[in-house]
Amino acid sequence: MGEVRLGVIGCGGMCKAHLRTIGAKSPNISEPLRPFAEKITIYGLADVNLQKAEGHRQEFGGEYITDDPERIFTDPKIDAVLITTWHDTHARFSLRAMECGKHVLIEKPMAMTERECDDIVALAERSGVKYMVAFRCRFAKGAQAVRQEFPKPDNIIAHARTTGIWREGGWAQDPIKGGGQILSQGCHVVDMMFYLAGAEPESVYATGGVFHHSRPEVIDTINAAVRYKNGSVGAFLGGDGGTGGLMAGHPLNNGCPFFVMVVDKGRSAIAIDHGENCHFESAVPEAVWKKPYEAGNFSIDLGGGRASGVSDILPTFAQCILNGEPVPTTAFDGARTTRFILKCFESARTGKVIRF
């Protein structure tokens, strides 16, 4: 097994969460992935804020820092790039990294526009590099348990309404740098919704608008009805402006308002807390369907860090590079999620059913 020499672009909070797994120092990495975490070394770190890059270099290692991402893209010693910048740079940096032959692990959302989605999917296919989107819910233990038990649900209900109102002046609420709460954070749940649906969307009809914020171009509330190509149906409710606290307490352990519920002919399950935990219910006699468990309280059994699966993302990326395996979260997955949210916005603005 070789090694993965990593270039890092965007030395902020989420970058840190990924870099903690390097050298398999984090106790939260799943056992089979630990050898791959040991094979990652940081080579160069870039940030427009050099102090932040230096802080990460001192904490996690690396040969140099730079404020110019181009130095990372063109460094022949670098095999792969972790991109954890603000969203307006994701597509540009993804395309440049792939042009330079680097494997890419990109934080969500992969892209901001349909054109960017098309360009990234096309280049990821053409270039032959590994292009992986860090959709954390797919790595979460509860979501994985629900998917295993419900491979083809007939109804999929997704909820991503956060507690409180997102800060107006923050970068993620900026229409260019972040795209707002639904694109920025709701994308986690939209991806989990498709992961659990196991099907492509056929059409969406959404109502929504701007109810809590000052920028008319950043929709902060969406209520969408979804039809899937395999005949399943579902809903997606996304936005900020409160409601998260209402979910606190039994049966949702820590009140995280991010969940996807699936229903399948008398049986149902819910993946909650970014997919960390899950609950099952059945109206079907035990003779017909044996419950795997009443609930998967993975954050209690394994600890939240391990149950969330976040620490498995970078080691999985290294595994795919070193073993030549396909990545579990592709450019196609990233594009599907961005496209779906943009089509929800289009439907809310026009009042029309939008087809995919």
Ligand SMILES: NC(=O)c1ccc[n+]([C@@H]2O[C@H](COP(=O)([O-])OP(=O)(O)OC[C@H]3O[C@@H](n4cnc5c(N)ncnc54)[C@H](O)[C@@H]3O)[C@@H](O)[C@H]2O)c1
């Ligand atoms: N998976 C999760 O649970 C999760 C949680 C938080 C953030 N994120 C994602 O991680 C990414 C980063 O978010 P964050 O919260 O770490 O933000 P952050 O502001 O803490 O870090 C981003 C860093 O990128 C740098 N940067 C911005 N533009 C740059 C450019 N053009 N060139 C070089 N550096 C640049 C900034 O200076 C900053 O240091 C976003 O895509 C965000 O959506 C994911």
